[in-house]
Each structure stands twice: as structure tokens, then as C-alpha cells.
Amino acid sequence: MTSTAQSPATEPAPLLDIRSLAISFTTSNGIVNAVQDANLTVLPGETVAIVGESGSGKSTTALAAIGLLPGNGQVSAGQILFDGEDITRASAKRIVELRGNSIGMVPQDPMSNLNPVWKIGFQVRETLKANGQPATDADVARVLGQAGLPDAASRAGQYPHEFSGGMRQRALIAIGLSCSPRLLIADEPTSALDVTVQRQILDHLGTLTREMGTAVLLITHDLGLAAERAQRVVVMYKGRVVESGPALEILRNPRHPYTQRLVKSAPSLASKRIDSVRDRGLELPEGSGTHSGQGSGAPDVIEVRNLTKVFKLRSGLGRHTDFTAVDNMSFSVPRGTTTAVVGESGSGKSTVARMVLNLEKPTSGSILFDGTDVTTLGRKDLFAFRRRVQPIFQDPYGSLDPMYNIFHTIEEPLRVHGIGDAAGRAAKVRRLLDQVALPQSVMRRFPNELSGGQRQRVAVARALALDPEVVICDEAVSALDVLVQAQILNLLAELQADLGLSYLFITHDLAVVRQIADDVCVMQMGKVVETGTTDEVFSKPQQDYTRALLAAIPGAGLELPPEAA
Amino acid sequence: MSKSSRTQEHFVAPVDSDVLPETDAVQDGQAPLSMWGEAWRNLRRRPLFIISALLILLIIAVAAFPQLFTQTPPDGACYLADSNAGPRPGHPLGFTLQGCDVYARLIYGTRASVLVGIITTACVVLLGGTLGALAGYYGGWLDAVIARLGDIFFALPLILGAIIVMQLPMFRENRNIWTVVLTLVVFGWPQIARITRGAVISVRNADFVVASRALGVSRFQALVKHVLPNALAPVIVTATISLGTFIVAEATLSFLGIGLPPDIMSWGNDISAAQTSLRANPAALLWPAGALSVTVLSFIMLGDAVRDALDPKARKL
Numbered sequence: 001m002t003s004t005a006q007s008p009a010t011e012p013a014p015l016l017d018i019r020s021l022a023i024s025f026t027t028s029n030g031i032v033n034a035v036q037d038a039n040l041t042v043l044p045g046e047t048v049a050i051v052g053e054s055g056s057g058k059s060t061t062a063l064a065a066i067g068l069l070p071g072n073g074q075v076s077a078g079q080i081l082f083d084g085e086d087i088t089r090a091s092a093k094r095i096v097e098l099r100g101n102s103i104g105m106v107p108q109d110p111m112s113n114l115n116p117v118w119k120i121g122f123q124v125r126e127t128l129k130a131n132g133q134p135a136t137d138a139d140v141a142r143v144l145g146q147a148g149l150p151d152a153a154s155r156a157g158q159y160p161h162e163f164s165g166g167m168r169q170r171a172l173i174a175i176g177l178s179c180s181p182r183l184l185i186a187d188e189p190t191s192a193l194d195v196t197v198q199r200q201i202l203d204h205l206g207t208l209t210r211e212m213g214t215a216v217l218l219i220t221h222d223l224g225l226a227a228e229r230a231q232r233v234v235v236m237y238k239g240r241v242v243e244s245g246p247a248l249e250i251l252r253n254p255r256h257p258y259t260q261r262l263v264k265s266a267p268s269l270a271s272k273r274i275d276s277v278r279d280r281g282l283e284l285p286e287g288s289g290t291h292s293g294q295g296s297g298a299p300d301v302i303e304v305r306n307l308t309k310v311f312k313l314r315s316g317l318g319r320h321t322d323f324t325a326v327d328n329m330s331f332s333v334p335r336g337t338t339t340a341v342v343g344e345s346g347s348g349k350s351t352v353a354r355m356v357l358n359l360e361k362p363t364s365g366s367i368l369f370d371g372t373d374v375t376t377l378g379r380k381d382l383f384a385f386r387r388r389v390q391p392i393f394q395d396p397y398g399s400l401d402p403m404y405n406i407f408h409t410i411e412e413p414l415r416v417h418g419i420g421d422a423a424g425r426a427a428k429v430r431r432l433l434d435q436v437a438l439p440q441s442v443m444r445r446f447p448n449e450l451s452g453g454q455r456q457r458v459a460v461a462r463a464l465a466l467d468p469e470v471v472i473c474d475e476a477v478s479a480l481d482v483l484v485q486a487q488i489l490n491l492l493a494e495l496q497a498d499l500g501l502s503y504l505f506i507t508h509d510l511a512v513v514r515q516i517a518d519d520v521c522v523m524q525m526g527k528v529v530e531t532g533t534t535d536e537v538f539s540k541p542q543q544d545y546t547r548a549l550l551a552a553i554p555g556a557g558l559e560l561p562p563e564a565a
Numbered sequence: 566m567s568k569s570s571r572t573q574e575h576f577v578a579p580v581d582s583d584v585l586p587e588t589d590a591v592q593d594g595q596a597p598l599s600m601w602g603e604a605w606r607n608l609r610r611r612p613l614f615i616i617s618a619l620l621i622l623l624i625i626a627v628a629a630f631p632q633l634f635t636q637t638p639p640d641g642a643c644y645l646a647d648s649n650a651g652p653r654p655g656h657p658l659g660f661t662l663q664g665c666d667v668y669a670r671l672i673y674g675t676r677a678s679v680l681v682g683i684i685t686t687a688c689v690v691l692l693g694g695t696l697g698a699l700a701g702y703y704g705g706w707l708d709a710v711i712a713r714l715g716d717i718f719f720a721l722p723l724i725l726g727a728i729i730v731m732q733l734p735m736f737r738e739n740r741n742i743w744t745v746v747l748t749l750v751v752f753g754w755p756q757i758a759r760i761t762r763g764a765v766i767s768v769r770n771a772d773f774v775v776a777s778r779a780l781g782v783s784r785f786q787a788l789v790k791h792v793l794p795n796a797l798a799p800v801i802v803t804a805t806i807s808l809g810t811f812i813v814a815e816a817t818l819s820f821l822g823i824g825l826p827p828d829i830m831s832w833g834n835d836i837s838a839a840q841t842s843l844r845a846n847p848a849a850l851l852w853p854a855g856a857l858s859v860t861v862l863s864f865i866m867l868g869d870a871v872r873d874a875l876d877p878k879a880r881k882l
Binding site for chain 1: 578772791
């Protein structure tokens with residue numbers, strides 16, 4: 001995005017000027033300072049991105065600018081000047097006047113931000129009316145059409161549930177831009193969407209705001225995306241602005257240690273495998289690691305052949321339609337390496353994970369684990385199989401039982417499989433905690449007392465308790481902040497090198513694939529589009545879909561010095 | 566892309582020494598807290614909980630050891646000479662129409678009321694909880710059968726149904742605490758079953774349940790070890806509140822003459838007996854009615870306090 005649209009001969013007055021802003025929340029545990037001493041300027045027509053992890057105060061800062069802090073939050077110091085007018089002191093009536101007409105907003109989650117009982121057109125018209133704009137059907141269709149909704153006039157008569165996620169976000173953008181505001185606050189506008197949709201939406205948003213001369217305050221957790229879309233980047237950490245400046249300058253020459261680490265760990269900017277076993281040139285013995293006795297010597301620990309899963313969807317009384325979630329899929333996981341299955345939402349990748357874990361029966365095809373078909377295992381063999389294949393799930397808040405303390409969580413698999421006596425199991429739990437770099441004092445803690453990254457370490461420790469040969473990671477790092485994500489990926493790579501684990505890594509994020517996988521299998525609508533080694537797929541993608549996915553990685557086109565990449 | 570020098574300057578915050586830990590620190594300060602531990606810490610500070618808990622402790626003490634609270638034997642010491650007499654030393658609440666001590670009957674009547682409430686609640690939670698958990702966890706035809714069965718009982722008003730059941734010859738002829746409990750359980754279980762079913766459904770697909778299944782835990786074991794403990798909170802709240810309503814239901818049935826037989830002392834029976842002399846001696850009716858209200862209110866207040874403490878939205882994550 002270049003700034004050719006406006007050519008400021010002299011210094012333009014900033015449109016939004018946040019000065020030494022402090023925001024505090026009154027909670028049951030006392031006053032919490034969410035934002036401290038934040039400074040931020042947005043010039044007319046400029047795009048500025050606030051980057052930070054969850055809890056860094058980035059959304060709070062933006063919400064304060066539109067007067068939408070939650071009831072227990074308040075601006076405790078500083079000023080928010082919009083076009084020279086201090087919003088923190090403005091009356092409630094004045095703020096309502098500003099909203100929509102002068103400051104628009106695109107919220108984060110397209111699924112929950114449209115009222116499900118009103119038609120899309122009605123919700124757009126409501127915004128137009130509230131801001132004194134003409135609100136005929138033609139105006140509504142024009143606004144929706146501008147946001148890139150095809151066939152806008154008839155789409156306006158539909159309800160939100162008839163829209164896909166991308167279309168809903170377009171409708172929200174239409175609402176946000178309907179009154180031609182001078183500043184648009186976009187709060188993680190595409191975090192809930194697939195990468196290819198994200199790219200389309202952001203491209204369109206960029207074109208629109210450039211044409212209208214709207215300034216954009218973009219809030220994101222993705223440094224790559226921020227650098228690609230914004231002229232200037234503000235990095236926030238723990239409620240403070242730690243670094244701000246021109247986007248590329250910050251990326252190429254980060255000065256604050258936090259920014260430096262962020263640039264180093266942002267997966268969208270990284271370009272090589274973390275500590276691959278192959279790269280180290282280690283020769284892994286057959287049936288490697290702790291399982292020298294168990295492996296039968298097959299080179300592929302998991303081999304999936306012609307796997308198909310058909311779900312029967314109910315469509316009216318007594319009738320079913322077939323939905324093919326996984327269609328004739330074949331791939332293999334060589335022992336001691338990582339194979340990634342990549343796809344967007346609805347591609348069937350999680351169904352594959354559940355079938356390999358034997359939690360779901362395939363409709364046809366076979367899954368060979370170490371040479372035996374797991375779909376036909378008897379009760380006893382299945383129990384033995386469970387010891388050798390373990391899952392790690394996406395949500396570290398949901399995958400640990402809140403009633404179990406950490407010791408019991410990690411000990412459970414050992415107890416279920418009757419391994420060792422109480423003392424032996426306790427020693428094993430301690431060893432596992434060491435392996436995932438958690439102090440032993442967490443043993444008596446409960447999951448709600450740990451951070452997301454710590455919980456995911458506990459989940460890794462539990463998965464490793466039975467010394468499995470294969471770990472199935474189902475979006476195992478997707479819910480984590482960038483730095484924590486990098487830590488967990490490093491941990492997984494280390495454990496693979498130490499224990500000779502094989503990973504089946506299910507993810508939507510190609511950037512993560514490049515960091516962790518040796519082989520890739522790209523899925524689209526239940527079918528395998530492309531398979532190959534990670535290097536092949538990234539350097540010479542054969543299919544259009546793979547190319548589109550690769551191009552959609554935010555920040556992929558940015559040129560960085562080698563030490564940052 | 567260059568703009569003015571002022572807005573394009575590269576700002577770097579001063580670096581705090583403690584700002585960047587390599588991994589998150591583990592909180593070491595306080596003792597570890599389970600969900601129940603946290604709820605307890607929260608409860609201890611609620612006046613509503615303290616008052617209701619103290620009242621309930623007192624009521625249970627009275628029910629268990631009535632002789633500690635009165636010297637007057639409740640029965641056999643009624644003298645018609647005292648009929649409807651007012652209070653006098655040793656008999657602080659006066660006498661009934663039959664010349665029995667109101668205070669002594671109040672104290673000794675506590676046991677039947679509280680026993681019916683507690684036993685009924687226990688049975689309802691066991692029966693309704695089990696059926697609801699099975700229905701919610703396994704779904705399918707089992708769910709359909711249990712849910713419809715529950716709806717049938719749910720549709721019958723408790724008191725109306727109880728009147729009909731208690732009129733059946735086998736109940737009419739040997740009325741005791743157990744027949745009352747049985748009747749109340751038959752009409753009370755669907756409520757708990759519904760609550761349990763809903764709670765189990767919301768937990769059964771959680772990742773930690775799938776994770777435990779992948780560890781080799783059997784389906785039923787996962788229900789007992791992971792799903793049920795996490796689905797318990799709303800069941801406890803509902804059970805506490807319905808304990809109060811069961812005590813009222815027993816009193817109502819006894820008042821109507823089809824609950825506990827007259828030879829078992831209970832508040833309901835006393836209220837029923839006192840209504841004939843309401844104008845002459847309202848105290849004989851008001852005291853057992855007051856005791857009933859306070860007891861029921863205590864349990865409902867306790868339920869409210871427990872619900873607030875266990876509210877997942879109020880918990881820190």
C-alpha cells in the first residue's frame with residue numbers, strides 16, 4: 001500500500017492522536033492497568049497497525065478511541081484527540097455522533113457480530129439511518145456491492161446464517177464503511193477466516209479505504225500481516241507501546257528486545273525448518289528411540305491408503321444426504337519425521353486426525369500403523385495401540401480436565417495402562433515435566449492457574465507419558481500467541497530429535513508447516529491436492545491452490561535481512 | 566512512502582530488566598486451588614452463605630438431637646386443661662388445642678420434615694442424575710426414551726400426582742416417611758434429570774474427554790471420571806434449592822391429610838391440626854409455619870450462594 005493517493009506537501013494534522021493514554025479496569029481483584037503511557041498517531045488516509053499478543057492492550061486502546069470500553073474500564077490518564085477533539089472528555093451524545101460518520105469499526109468475529117434475526121440489508125440500512133444517510137434499497141445494495149459482495153441487491157434480503165464467514169466479514173466491512181468515516185478501526189478483521197479469504201478481504205479493504213481516503217487503525221497479532229498492510233506499526237506488550245515506526249524499518253531493524261523476538265518467531269516470516277532431524281544428518285535406527293523393541297521395521301510408521309469418510313447429514317424427515325469429508329486420501333508418515341496435513345476450514349483435515357487416532361471409523365480405505373490396519377483392531381489391540389499413538393489438541397484451555405491437577409492429568413495415562421507403582425509413576429511425571437521445561441511446583445496446580453503456553457506444555461507431557469511412537473498434533477499451536485507458539489514448536493522439534501518421535505501435524509497455517517514439517521500434504525475439500533517434501537512444495541508448488549495458499553501467507557512477499565528470516 | 570520526520574520517527578521504549586521472561590513464570594504464591602477450592606474461598610466471604618449455612622446447621626442439630634433443645638416430652642404430656650393456653654415459663658410458645666406444648670412439638674417435628682427433604686433429594690439426585698447423565702452422554706434412542714419419560718412425569722403437577730398416588734390402597738394403608746419420599750421421588754426426578762442431561766451434553770465433547778478416550782480410557786470410565794465431575798455444579802445448585810421445595814411438598818401433603826400419618830410429628834401435621842383453632846389460637850399455626858418458611862428459605866439461599874460461587878462466568882480463567 002503506497003501513499004500516492006494523498007501527497008502531503010506540509011505536515012498534515014494527525015487524524016487520531018493518542019497521547020500518554022492509560023486505561024484501567026476495576027475488577028474483583030482490584031484495579032488492573034490494561035494500558036499505560038500509550039502514544040499513537042494516525043494521519044489522514046494512513047494505515048497504522050497495532051501488533052501485540054493477547055492481553056497486550058491493543059484492542060482496549062482501539063476501543064477507547066471509539067468510546068466503547070466495557071463498563072468497568074475507564075481512561076485514567078492521557079488524551080485521545082480525534083481531529084483535535086478530546087474523545088475522553090466528550091459527552092456521550094457527541095461520541096454517538098462521531099461513531100459511524102467519523103469513526104467506523106469492523107469487529108473481530110464475523111460469526112457473532114451480525115444479529116441473526118435480521119436480514120443483512122436491514123442491518124446496513126439501520127447504520128445508514130442512524131447516521132442520517134439516504135437509506136433506500138438502492139443505497140443498501142450500493143454499500144454492500146462496494147464491499148465486494150456479488151449480487152448485492154438479492155444478498156441484502158438474506159439472513160446472516162446464509163452467508164459464509166468471508167461474506168459476513170464483507171457485510172461488516174460494508175457496515176463499517178457505509179457512512180464514509182474518516183477513520184476505520186479494524187479489530188483483527190480476518191483472524192477468524194481462512195488465509196485465502198483473509199487475503200481477498202484485506203486486499204479489498206485496502207483498495208476501498210485508499211479510494212475513499214479513509215485512515216485505518218488495524219489491530220492484529222500477526223507482525224507479517226501488519227508489515228504488509230500498514231505504513232506504520234505500533235508494537236504493544238503488556239499494556240505499553242514498546243516500539244513504533246515505519247513498518248519495514250521495524251521489521252528489518254527491530255531495536256526493542258520484545259520486537260526482536262517477535263520478528264524472529266513470527267512464523268509468517270520464518271523460512272526454514274526448526275532443527276530438522278534430516279538436516280542434522282542423524283541416522284535414526286529402525287524403530288527408533290525408546291521403542292526399539294516394538295517397531296516392526298516398516299519405514300513408514302503410518303500409511304494411509306485410499307481413506308474415505310462419508311458423513312450422512314440429515315436433510316428433512318428420514319432422508320439423508322451424503323457428505324464426503326475425506327475423499328480417497330493417501331499419504332504416509334516416515335518414521336522419525338513430521339508430516340503436515342494442511343488445509344482450510346472444512347477441508348476434512350481434522351476428520352483425518354480423528355480417524356488416525358481411531359476415534360472415528362473410516363467409510364473405506366485403510367490406515368496402517370506399523371504395518372497393521374488400525375481400523376480392524378480388537379478391544380485389546382486397540383488399547384495397546386492407544387499407548388503408541390497420542391494426540392495433542394488445539395485448545396490448551398479445553399484439553400485439560402479442570403477438575404484434575406497437573407500431576408493427575410499427566411499421571412492418568414500411566415494409571416489407565418497400569419504402568420509402574422505409585423512411586424514410579426510420580427518419578428515419571430517429574431521426568432516428563434523436566435522434558436517440557438516446567439518446574440515441578442506445577443504438579444499441584446490446576447489448569448486454570450496456568451498460562452496458555454504452560455497448559456500446552458502439560459498437554460505435551462501427557463501425550464508423551466506413555467512413550468508413544470507417533471504424536472498427532474491437531475492444530476496444536478494455532479490458539480497460542482506467536483512467541484509461545486515458537487516455544488512449543490521448538491519443544492516439539494527437540495523432543496523429536498531426542499525421542500525419535502513421528503508427528504502427524506494437522507494445521508491450517510502453512511507458515512507453521514515450513515517450520516516443523518518434513519513432508520506436506522495439502523488438502524482441499526476432502527481431496528489431496530498436492531504432496532511432497534516441504535522444500536519442494538514451498539519452492540515449486542505444482543497446483544494453483546497450493547500457490548494461492550502460499551501467496552496468502554501474510555508478509556510472504558516482504559524482503560528481510562537473512563538474520564531475521 | 567516517506568512522510569514527515571515527526572510521525573515517521575522510530576520510537577523504542579526503554580527496556581525494563583524484568584520485561585521479557587523466556588517462558589511464563591509459574592505462580593508460586595498461594596496454595597493450589599481446585600475449582601471447588603476456589604468456590605469455597607468465594608463462598609466463605611458471602612453473607613448470604615454464612616447466614617444460610619448457620620441456620621441449616623442449627624436445623625440439622627435440632628433434627629438430630631431434639632432432646633437438647635427441650636425438656637418437655639412432645640407426646641403423652643398433653644393435658645386438656647392447657648388447651649389453647651398462652652405461653653408460660655417452661656412453655657415459651659403456648660399450647661395447642663389438645664393441650665400439647667407447641668415448642669416441644671416444633672422441635673420434635675423438625676426431624677420428619679428434614680429427613681423427608683434430605684432423603685428425597687438424595688434419591689432424586691441418584692435416580693434423576695443417573696438417568697440424565699446416561700441420556701445426555703450416550704444420546705440416541707436412550708436419550709429419546711428417557712427424555713420423553715421425564716416429560717410425562719414433568720407434565721403432572723407434583724401435588725396433584727402425589728394426592729392420587731397417596732390415595733392408592735397400598736400407600737393409604739401403610740403411610741410413613743418412606744411412602745412420602747417415594748411419591749416425591751417419582752414426581753421429582755425429571756427436573757434433576759434434565760439439568761444433568763444438559764450439563765453432560767455441554768461437557769461430553771470437550772477436548773479433555775476426547776483426549777482421555779485417546780489415552781485408552783473406556784467410554785463409561787470417561788463419563789464417570791471426566792464428564793460427571795465437570796457437570797456436577799448445576800446439579801448441586803438445583804438439588805439444594807429443591808430440597809426446600811420437597812420439605813414444603815411434605816408439609817402440604819401432611820396438611821391435606823395424605824402425607825405423614827398423624828402419629829409422626831411433623832410441621833405439616835401441626836399446621837393441619839392448628840387450622841381448626843386458627844381464630845382462638847393463631848400461634849399454634851404460625852410457629853410451625855414460620856419454622857417451615859425459615860428452613861426452606863435457608864436451603865434456597867444456600868443454593869443461590871452456591872450457584873454464584875460456581876458460576877463459570879465469575880471464575881477467572
